[in-house]
Each structure stands twice: as structure tokens, then as C-alpha cells.
Amino acid sequence: xxxxxxxxxxxxxxxxLGVAIVVxxxxxxxxxxxxxxxxxxxxxxxxxLALKAKxxxxxxxxxxxxxxxTNFLQGDFGTSISRQVSVISLLAERLPATLELAIAALVIAxxxxxxxxxxxxxxxxxxxxxxxxxxxxxLLTVPEFVWALAFVLLLGVAFPILPLSGxxxxxxxxxxxxxxxxxxxxxxxxxxxAWDVFSHMLMPVFALALxxxxxxxxxxxxxxxxxxMQDYVVLARVKGMSERRLVxxxxxxxxxxxxLALTGVQFTFLIGGTVIIEKIFSYPGLGNMAxxxxxxxxxxxxxxxxxxxxxxxxxxNLAVDxxxxxxxxxxxxx
Amino acid sequence: MxxxxxxxxxxxxxxxxxxxxxxxxxxxxxxxxxIIGGGFILVLIVLAIFAPWIAPHDPLEQDLMLGLYxxxxxxxxxxxxxLGTDDLGRDVLSRFIxxxxxxxxxxxxxxxxxxxVGTLVGLLAGYFGGWVDAVVSRLIETWMAFPAVLLSIxxxxxxxxxxxxxxxxxxxxxxxxxARVVRAETQAxxxxxxxTAGRVLGFNDFRILAGEILPNxxxxxxxxxxxxxxxxxxxxxxxxxxxxxxxxxxxxWGGMIAQGRTIIYQAWWVFALPLVGLFATVLAFNQxxxxxxxxxxxxxxx
Amino acid sequence: xSKPLLxxxxxxxxxxxxxxxxxxxxxxxxxxxxxxxxxxESGAGKSTISKAILGILASSVTVTGGSVLLDGHDxxxxxxxxxxxxxxSQIALIPQDPLTALNPGRKIGDQxxxxxxxWKGLSGKAAAARGxxxxxxxxxxxxxxxxxxxxxxxxxxxxxxxxIASAFALQPRLLIAxxxxxxxxxxxxxxxxxxxxxxxxxxxxxxxxxTHDLGVVAQLCDEVTLLFQGKVMEQGVAEQIFSAPRHAYxxxxxxxSPRYDNPSAGLHPIxxxxxxxxxxxxxxFDNQGARHG
Numbered sequence: 001x002x003x004x005x006x007x008x009x010x011x012x013x014x015x016x017l018g019v020a021i022v023v024x025x026x027x028x029x030x031x032x033x034x035x036x037x038x039x040x041x042x043x044x045x046x047x048x049l050a051l052k053a054k055x056x057x058x059x060x061x062x063x064x065x066x067x068x069x070t071n072f073l074q075g076d077f078g079t080s081i082s083r084q085v086s087v088i089s090l091l092a093e094r095l096p097a098t099l100e101l102a103i104a105a106l107v108i109a110x111x112x113x114x115x116x117x118x119x120x121x122x123x124x125x126x127x128x129x130x131x132x133x134x135x136x137x138x139l140l141t142v143p144e145f146v147w148a149l150a151f152v153l154l155l156g157v158a159f160p161i162l163p164l165s166g167x168x169x170x171x172x173x174x175x176x177x178x179x180x181x182x183x184x185x186x187x188x189x190x191x192x193x194a195w196d197v198f199s200h201m202l203m204p205v206f207a208l209a210l211x212x213x214x215x216x217x218x219x220x221x222x223x224x225x226x227x228x229m230q231d232y233v234v235l236a237r238v239k240g241m242s243e244r245r246l247v248x249x250x251x252x253x254x255x256x257x258x259x260l261a262l263t264g265v266q267f268t269f270l271i272g273g274t275v276i277i278e279k280i281f282s283y284p285g286l287g288n289m290a291x292x293x294x295x296x297x298x299x300x301x302x303x304x305x306x307x308x309x310x311x312x313x314x315x316x317n318l319a320v321d322x323x324x325x326x327x328x329x330x331x332x333x334x
Numbered sequence: 335m336x337x338x339x340x341x342x343x344x345x346x347x348x349x350x351x352x353x354x355x356x357x358x359x360x361x362x363x364x365x366x367x368x369i370i371g372g373g374f375i376l377v378l379i380v381l382a383i384f385a386p387w388i389a390p391h392d393p394l395e396q397d398l399m400l401g402l403y404x405x406x407x408x409x410x411x412x413x414x415x416x417l418g419t420d421d422l423g424r425d426v427l428s429r430f431i432x433x434x435x436x437x438x439x440x441x442x443x444x445x446x447x448x449x450x451v452g453t454l455v456g457l458l459a460g461y462f463g464g465w466v467d468a469v470v471s472r473l474i475e476t477w478m479a480f481p482a483v484l485l486s487i488x489x490x491x492x493x494x495x496x497x498x499x500x501x502x503x504x505x506x507x508x509x510x511x512x513a514r515v516v517r518a519e520t521q522a523x524x525x526x527x528x529x530t531a532g533r534v535l536g537f538n539d540f541r542i543l544a545g546e547i548l549p550n551x552x553x554x555x556x557x558x559x560x561x562x563x564x565x566x567x568x569x570x571x572x573x574x575x576x577x578x579x580x581x582x583x584x585x586x587w588g589g590m591i592a593q594g595r596t597i598i599y600q601a602w603w604v605f606a607l608p609l610v611g612l613f614a615t616v617l618a619f620n621q622x623x624x625x626x627x628x629x630x631x632x633x634x635x636x
Numbered sequence: 637x638s639k640p641l642l643x644x645x646x647x648x649x650x651x652x653x654x655x656x657x658x659x660x661x662x663x664x665x666x667x668x669x670x671x672x673x674x675x676x677e678s679g680a681g682k683s684t685i686s687k688a689i690l691g692i693l694a695s696s697v698t699v700t701g702g703s704v705l706l707d708g709h710d711x712x713x714x715x716x717x718x719x720x721x722x723x724x725s726q727i728a729l730i731p732q733d734p735l736t737a738l739n740p741g742r743k744i745g746d747q748x749x750x751x752x753x754x755w756k757g758l759s760g761k762a763a764a765a766r767g768x769x770x771x772x773x774x775x776x777x778x779x780x781x782x783x784x785x786x787x788x789x790x791x792x793x794x795x796x797x798x799x800i801a802s803a804f805a806l807q808p809r810l811l812i813a814x815x816x817x818x819x820x821x822x823x824x825x826x827x828x829x830x831x832x833x834x835x836x837x838x839x840x841x842x843x844x845x846x847t848h849d850l851g852v853v854a855q856l857c858d859e860v861t862l863l864f865q866g867k868v869m870e871q872g873v874a875e876q877i878f879s880a881p882r883h884a885y886x887x888x889x890x891x892x893s894p895r896y897d898n899p900s901a902g903l904h905p906i907x908x909x910x911x912x913x914x915x916x917x918x919x920x921f922d923n924q925g926a927r928h929g
Contacts, residue, residue: 011475018476026492092815123523130530141620143568145575147592149609231736238690239751242725253741254364265478272481276572290484291576294491302488317710329741 001012001160008321012314017197019310020072020303024065027299056291072307078300082293086102087304095308096179097167098285104182104201105208105270112209113216119245121216131210138215144273155203162203165282166195204274204281212263212270219262223255224330230254257327268313358553360520360632361414365623371560374618389428393585395433397423402555402601420424420604421597422588429585430608436586437615440497441566444504450567452504452512457551459513460520461543470517474510482507486569490578500579504566544623557627564619571612587612639708640665641842642810645704649693649866655921658684658697658929660867660921666859668684668809671836671843673853673874674873676863676890682846684866686812687842688712690729706810727754728803728841730813730832734795734820738787744798751806773838774831774898793824794849807871811836811843817852820834829856850893854878864914867921884910 032183037157070080077087120132142150156164167181168174174193178184182201185194228251236250275287282288286305293301362368381388391414400423403412410416417426458472486503493499523529526548532542573579574588582589587608593606642665649659659681659725666672676682687693688704691711704711709722731737739747748770749763758766763782771779774797787795796816803811813832817825833856845857853860853874860877862870862885870883879888888906 015472015476015479016471019479022476022480026488028494047519056501069667085760136570139565141617143565144614145568145572146609146613146616148604150613152595153598153602153606153609154870157602162451231733232739234692235729235731235737237692238723238727238729240720240754241750242720250739250742254739268478269482274482275481275487276576279576287484294484295576295578297491306480306484306488309481310482313479313481330788331784333789 002172005322007102010316012318014312015314016307016310021065023303023306024068024326028061028064032235034300043146047082054298067316070252070310077304080293080298082296082301087300089279089287090301091308093179094284094286094289094311097181097283098259098271098278098287100180100182101201101204101278101283101285102207102267104205105133105212106267108209109212109216109270110204112213113220116213116217117224118247118252120221121228121251123224124225124245130232132226136214139210142211142240143271144207145276145280146275147210148204152280153201162204164202165200165227167200168193169200172196198205200281200283204277204283206279207277208270208273212266215264215266216259220255220259223258224251227251227254253327257324264324265317267320269315271312271316342519343452346543348496355554359612362626362629363369365410365625365629367621369625371618371620371622371625372440374614378434378438378615380434381431381573382438384595385432385435389425389431390416390568391425391428393424393429393432394583399423402597404601405603405607418603419601419605420593420599420601421632424461424561426590426604426607428527430587430611432585433587433590436497436574436584437567437570437612440500440570441563443463443501443560444566447501447505448509448513448562449513449555451546452509453516453551453555456513456516457548459518460517461524463521467517470513474513476508477510480507483569483572487578490573495578495580496578500570500573508562508565511562512558516551516555519554520547523550525548532636553630557630559628560587560619561622564616564623567612567615568621637874640762641705641707642666642670642844643705644685644689645703645705647685647688647704648700649688649697652696652698656843657922659688659865660865660918661702662863662866663702664861664871665899666842667812668842669840670858671856672859672861673857674844674846674852674861675848675850675853677848679865680850681865681866682863683814685863686729686814686844686846688808689812690727691723694834695919713775721755725806726808727810727812728806728808728924730796730799730803730811730816732818734792734799735787737799738788738795743783743787744785744790748783748798748802751802755806766805767801770805770901771798773804773835774798774801776801778861793818793827796803796824796828800828800831804839804841807839808841812840813843813845815847815849817849828856850889862889865918867918869914882894885914 024300056154075088077091079085080087080090084088104270116132120129122135123129123132150333151162153160153166163169172193174196176184181197182194185191185197203246224247228247231253233250236246241249275290277283278285278288279291286308290305292298337460379531392457396581399418400412400415401418401421404410405426406416407411413519414427415427417430422427459467482608485507486500489503489506490499493502529542529546532546538546570579571585571588571591574586575592577589577592579586579588590608591605591612594601594603594608598605642663644662647659647662648657650657661682662685664672664674674685675681684693684697687697688699689711691714693699699712706722708728711719711723714722738744745764747759748767749758752758752763752766753760756763765781771782776782776794776797782790782798784795791800799816816818817828817833821829828850833844835841843851847853857874859872860867860870860874862877862883864885870877870881870886870927877886878890881890885906888904890912891904892906894903908911
């Protein structure tokens with residue numbers, strides 16, 4: 001078990017290295033003067049020299065990478081050009097917002113998708129099934145981008161019941177200790193604040209969650225269908241279990257593993273989706289910052305962000321693999 | 335995005351048999367989803383090709399006196415401007431029609447490149463296995479560690495805006511989708527009877543790959559291709575929404591949506607109508623894809 | 637002469653898809669404490685009869701006539717909720733394949749005590765204790781460990797014992813054994829059959845033993861019902877049927893079975909003529925039905 005984890009982690013590290021190399025090459029290969037791109041206008045001669053020395057820009061490409069890598073491992077991600085602060089502080093500042101969004105979206109996607117799949121399985125002998133299937137097909141089609149924009153139009157403009165931007169109401173002047181606004185508000189019992197934060201999250205979270213929910217619903221439904229055809233379900237039915245108990249008590253536990261194996265990777269796509277969703281809702285997270293960073297050619301920040309996303313992706317894949325093993329008694333025990 | 339769904343379906347129907355082209359094509363053309371989805375796409379293609387003749391106005395022509403007029407079915411509309419005008423007095427309908435050019439060009443070009451590259455790599459990895467497969471798998475994993483949208487934005491930012499960069503950016507992030515599925519299917523078919531028969535007859539690897547395995551895999555690729563088209567349209571819309579697609583003069587759906595966002599309270603139609611068009615296009619591609627998959631799976635059982 | 641426990645009268649069923657008959661006017665009775673063999677080749681309708689009794693007929697099968705009564709209760713028309721309780725507590729099933737009949741994701745102990753908790757109202761602790769007793773009865777050596785195990789951790793023979801224990805847990809009136817030894821090794825088969833006989837004798841359960849293996853029937857069963865294409869060909873006391881079979885099909889079937897008591901008897905495949913005669917018999921039955929139906 002431990003050796004499997006270690007193996008996965010080392011593979012992850014190698015992948016991360018690959019990502020770092022690709023990013024490094026991309027940015028160095030970009031047309032234009034790298035110095036001018038890494039330093040703002042109005043820099044003095046000594047500033048330019050210092051930058052050259054720091055990044056080793058007059059040395060060979062592999063050497064530059066080595067310098068960059070050693071800096072990186074020491075926690076020095078460089079300084080953001082557009083914001084003049086260390087990249088790592090920016091990442092730390094924005095990560096909680098994106099994490100709250102992503103995790104909330106995941107929870108909703110799992111609940112919604114799970115509910116749809118179970119309902120579909122319970123209703124499979126009646127008309128309800130085809131309605132649900134139709135709804136699922138529709139959900140599968142619409143990408144997060146379109147959901148977000150539709151929400152903006154319907155719930156932000158046409159019937160303005162939800163706020164269109166930011167994490168909370170700036171007029172309220174709320175003060176937070178951590179950057180996990182929602183969690184902090186809930187933990188400290190400030191329900192009004194929590195609702196304020198939550199209402200700002202609703203649209204982006206649902207825009208992110210709905211596509212994932214649709215996939216989970218489809219895959220889980222198939223897995224449940226497979227499980228319900230097994231002999232142990234027949235025997236359980238003979239024992240006198242109700243249909244609901246058969247689906248939830250007998251079939252579900254065997255359907256979750258395969259579903260997770262197939263849909264786990266989709267969560268990384270969800271995280272990728274925060275890039276555009278945060279932009280649309282002016283939500284101050286990693287994704288929003290990423291687009292600005294690219295437009296501003298803020299290379300150190302771009303590098304840091306891509307690596308941050310890379311780390312998240314690899315961690316998620318690792319977590320999914322471990323969970324799949326943990327959920328399967330055949331793999332986790334003897 | 336619908337990879338997972340596609341893979342469950344592929345795995346379920348993995349009985350390797352060769353499919354006849356003629357009857358398959360006929361069956362496809364009878365499926366309602368294929369007809370509706372495909373029909374809509376055809377209409378779009380016609381709009382794109384004949385845009386200059388179909389569009390009622392010049393998409394770039396500004397007339398500040400005609401700014402912010404609503405669509406024809408609302409009060410205060412200006413005749414001749416069926417979907418209203420934006421804040422610069424440009425005709426929304428004409429801009430939308432011209433927008434199909436970018437949307438479809440980018441979609442088809444990038445999807446084709448992604449499909450070709452991905453299928454090739456997938457075939458090689460799935461068939462030869464060994465170190466080829468190891469390298470390819472590693473490559474795909476590394477690729478998938480990048481958030482797609484961010485990577486495409488980055489590439490366009492580096493290469494500069496323009497149709498070519500956009501096409502390249504989209505193709506380069508989505509080839510892995512094809513590679514993964516084709517690799518899995520090739521692996522499944524590698525041990526099929528007809529392949530063994532081919533080897534016995536003395537066919538070399540290339541002949542088997544190109545002549546035997548590829549035709550079977552092709553139908554799956556086709557289904558994935560239509561999915562990819564829908565995705566490419568969305569990514570292009572995102573890129574132009576963010577302002578990183580083609581030059582700002584050329585009308586794009588994403589650009590219209592972004593611009594519409596700024597005047598959404600005064601003229602919501604500039605925002606809403608291209609959004610609806612985008613949604614309908616994605617829906618059409620998806621229906622086409624589903625129809626393809628549905629028809630192709632039972633055919634496989636022959 | 638007390639009333640029989642199970643009475644199947646003129647049960648007929650067809651497949652909904654193509655209207656082909658699956659069961660043709662099947663009648664049989666089973667008294668308390670007796671073991672009856674339900675014999676026939678694949679597709680003879682044995683499993684359909686079992687499913688009709690258990691109330692799990694597929695939706696593609698329609699009952700067109702007859703009745704299935706257990707202790708006077710109509711199993712075919714019983715409302716769903718009542719049927720679940722009735723079948724769950726009065727009838728038990730020993731399934732064919734012990735590998736797939738146990739839920740791979742649940743512990744043995746949980747699966748074993750399902751019925752006890754559902755229909756006898758036992759608490760978790762009490763049910764677990766009873767479970768240990770049951771495992772002991774089926775000669776499982778380390779019952780505590782087995783209770784905590786998952787199915788994949790047990791051998792095929794052990795799994796079948798667990799299933800037998802589970803079947804007798806609620807002291808059912810009727811036990812349906814659906815080819816319980818087919819999926820097992822020959823050596824294990826003998827043990828399992830012996831166990832089954834012992835448990836049956838102890839609990840006095842009536843058993844409907846579904847099988848295609850006449851040898852097993854000869855060892856185990858008091859009575860036999862022979863099916864061919866959904867129609868009863870011969871029926872009666874086992875001894876009598878084996879010593880003096882009346883129907884040609886029965887004779888051919890006996891001749892075709894390996895004889896453990898007479899190894900030199902050789903194997904004789906069933907004659908085509910016999911099959912043809914059986915088919916003719918079925919055809920005339922169907923035509924009669926068509927004329928009167």
C-alpha cells in the first residue's frame with residue numbers, strides 16, 4: 001500500500017517536472033525581449049543587471065532552468081511583475097478562494113449527480129426514468145462557460161436575486177482572519193456573513209458543478225444498473241429487501257468505486273474551469289489571476305500558477321486512486 | 335468532458351468486428367439525432383460560407399444613430415435589424431452570421447488536427463505497447479496536468495492573436511482526448527481474431543494498423559470528433575470572450591458576448607443572442623455525436 | 637393426511653416478447669418436511685417455477701393461468717409489501733453460484749444477519765450471536781473471523797456453507813435449492829449435499845431441489861417432478877420413478893446419466909426419437925390449448 005503511494009507520488013513529481021520544463025521552454029521561447037517582459041518600464045540599468053544575474057539570462061538555457069529549479073525548491077517562485085509582490089504570497093492569498101469554490105462545486109456535483117442516478121435507478125420501470133435521462137442529456141451538453149453566462153443573464157440581470165461579482169459585499173466591511181471566507185464565517189458562527197459569502201458563490205459554484213453532476217449521474221447510473229443485475233441483488237430481493245434498500249444498501253457500494261475511477265479525473269477539469277468562471281464573476285481566486293497574468297505577460301506569476309494547478313491536479317489524481325482502492329474490499333484487504 | 339461517458343460505452347461494446355461502410359452510413363442517416371444535429375450544423379456551414387450574401391448588413395459598419403435598438407419582436411425596434419443593434423449601431427444578426435465563420439473554421443480545423451495527431455499517437459501506443467506506450471502515457475499524463483483553458487490562453491498569448499494561434503492552441507490541448515480513447519480501443523482490438531488472422535497471412539504491422547485496426551477505430555473517432563467540435567467552439571468562444579482570439583474587428587460570438595456583458599442592462603440581446611446561438615451549436619454537435627454513437631454501437635454487434 | 641405445504645396448480649406462463657409458452661399447465665405438491673427434486677434440462681422451466689414461487693419473475697414473463705399456494709397463501713397475486721415479508725420470512729433460496737450470490741462489498745456477518753434483523757426483529761448484537769451459531773452448524777471452523785470477512789476471502793465451499801447457513805437462519809417453511817452444487821468442485825459437492833441433508837433433517841424444512849443431475853436426485857430426494865419444455869413429463873415418489881419409470885423421456889434420462897452404483901452401465905445419449913415424441917406431446921398440448929383457449 002505504502003509502496004503504491006510512493007510510486008504514485010514519484011510519478012507525480014516527474015510529471016510536475018515535465019510541466020515545469022514545458023512552461024519554462026514556452027516562456028523562454030516566446031517572441032520578444034525576455035528582460036522587457038520580466039521587468040516593468042522605467043527600470044534602471046542596475047535593476048536590469050540584477051535581473052539578468054538572478055535569472056542567469058546570459059547563460060545557457062539548461063543553466064537557466066537549473067537556476068530557476070533551485071530557486072523554486074527553496075520556495076522562491078520569483079516576484080510578480082504586475083503586482084510587485086512575491087509570487088508565492090499571491091498564490092497563498094488566492095488559493096483558499098479557489099479551493100472553497102472547487103470543493104463546494106464538488107460536493108454539489110456529487111450530491112446532485114448521485115441523487116439523479118439513484119432516482120433514475122429507482123424509477124427505471126416507470127416514466128420518470130426517461131424524463132431524468134432527458135434532463136441528464138441536457139446537462140451533459142452545456143459547458144460551464146455557458147452555464148455561467150446564462151446565470152449572469154437570468155439570475156443576475158433579468159431577476160437580480162444574486163450578486164454578480166466578488167466574494168462578499170464590499171459595503172459590509174467584513175473582516176476576515178483567514179482567506180477561507182465561507183469556512184471561517186461558518187466556524188465562527190457569523191451566519192449573516194456566511195450567507196453573504198455563500199450567495200456570492202452560488203452562481204459560480206453551480207456553473208462549475210452542473211457539468212460534473214451530469215457525468216457523475218450518467219456513469220453512476222450505468223454502474224448501478226450493472227450492480228442491480230447481479231446475483232447478490234436477486235438473493236437480497238428474495239430475503240425481502242425493498243427496492244430502495246436494494247439500490248442504496250446493496251448496489252450503491254459496489255457502484256461507487258467504478259464510478260469514481262471513471263469520473264475522478266473530471267474533478268481536475270472542474271478546477272481548470274475555475275479559470276474562466278472566476279473571470280466571469282470577478283471572483284478573486286487563482287483562475288481570475290491567471291488570465292490577468294497571461295494578458296500582462298507576468299511570467300513568474302504564470303509559471304507559479306501553472307505549477308500550482310499542476311500540483312493540485314496530481315494531488316487529486318492521487319487521492320482518487322487511493323480512494324478507489326480503499327473502497328474496494330478486494331483491493332484493500334487480503 | 336464526456337470522455338468518461340464515452341469510455342463506458344466503448345468498453346461495453348468492445349466486440350471487435352469489422353463494420354461495413356455502406357449499411358452503416360445508411361443507418362446513420364436515418365437516426366433522428368443525426369438528422370437534427372447534422373441539419374443544424376449544415377445550416378451553420380451554409381451561413382458561414384455565404385455570410386456576405388446572407389447577412390443583411392455589413393457586420394463592421396457602425397452607425398451611432400442606430401445604437402442599442404432592440405430585436406424585431408420588441409417595442410421600438412428598427413426595421414431591417416432583426417436581432418437589434420449593439421452600442422455602436424452594428425447589426426447583431428449580421429455579426430452573428432459572420433461569427434459562424436470563425437467558430438466553424440476554428441472548430442473544424444482544430445478538431446481535425448487534434449483527431450489526426452491523437453489517433454496516430456493512440457494507435458502507435460496501443461498497438462506496439464512497451465516503451466512506446468510508456469512514453470506516450472507519460473506524455474499524456476503530463477499534458478493533462480495543465481488546465482486546458484489556461485494552457486490555450488497561454489499559447490495564444492505567446493503566439494499572438496490570430497486564427498492560426500487559436501487553432502493551434504485548441505488542437506494542442508485536446509489531442510490527448512483522442513489519444514487516450516484510441517489507445518484503449520487499439521489495445522482491445524490488438525488481440526482480436528482478425529488481427530491474428532492478418533498476422534498469419536503475413537501482413538506487416540503497418541498494414542494491420544492501417545488496414546485492419548484503423549477502420550474499426552475510425553467509427554469511434556468519428557463520434558469523439560463531433561464531441562470535440564462542440565468543445566472547440568466553446569473554447570474559441572472563451573478565448574474571444576477574454577479578448578485573446580482573432581483581431582477585435584472580426585466578429586466572434588465570444589467577443590459579442592463579452593461586449594454585450596458591458597451593456598447588459600441597456601441591451602441584453604447583444605449578450606443573450608450569441609449565447610443562445612453558442613448553446614444551440616454545442617447542442618447540435620452533441621446530438622450528432624450521440625446519434626452517431628447510438629447507431630454505431632448496435633451495428634458493432636453484427 | 638395433512639394439507640401439502642406448497643401447491644402449484646396448472647401453472648402456465650408465456651414469454652411476453654414472442655408469446656412462446658414457458659410453462660405448460662404445471663402442477664406439483666410438496667408436503668412439509670419432504671425433499672422434492674425438480675428435474676429438467678436447461679430451458680425446461682425449472683428456474684421459472686422457482687422464480688414464480690419466490691415472486692421474482694422477470695417482467696418479460698406473464699403468468700397466464702394457474703396458481704401457486706404456500707400454506708394456502710396465493711403467491712402470484714399477493715401485494716408487493718406483503719409478499720416481501722412473507723417470502724422473506726417463510727421461503728429461502730440457496731443460489732447456484734456462491735461466487736456471485738454474495739455481495740462483494742459487504743461483510744459476511746452483515747449479509748448473514750439481514751433476515752434476522754429484518755423479520756425477527758433481532759438487535760445487531762443478538763443477530764450476530766445467532767449468526768455465529770449458524771456458522772457453527774454448517775461446520776465453519778473460525779466463525780468469528782468469517783463473520784468479519786469479505787466474500788473474496790473465503791473459498792467456494794465455505795461461501796456455499798455461508799449461503800446454506802443464511803438460508804436456514806429464519807427457519808423457513810420452504811427452501812428452494814437452485815442447482816447448489818453445479819458451481820462447485822466434485823469433492824466439495826458431496827460435503828455440501830451432506831450438509832444440506834443434515835440441516836434439512838434438523839429443521840424439518842420442505843425442500844424443492846432444482847437440478848439437471850439425476851444422480852443427486854437419487855441420493856437426496858423423496859419425490860421427483862420431471863420437466864421438459866415447461867411441461868411435466870413424469871412425477872412421483874423417487875424410488876418408484878427410478879425403478880419403474882413410465883415415461884420414455886424419464887427412461888432415456890436415467891439411461892443417459894452416469895450411474896455411480898453401476899459404473900459398467902455406460903452412457904447412452906437420449907435418443908432423437910424420444911425427443912421427437914416429447915415434442916409431439918407438447919405440440920398436441922399446445923394445440924388443445926389453442927382450440928379451447
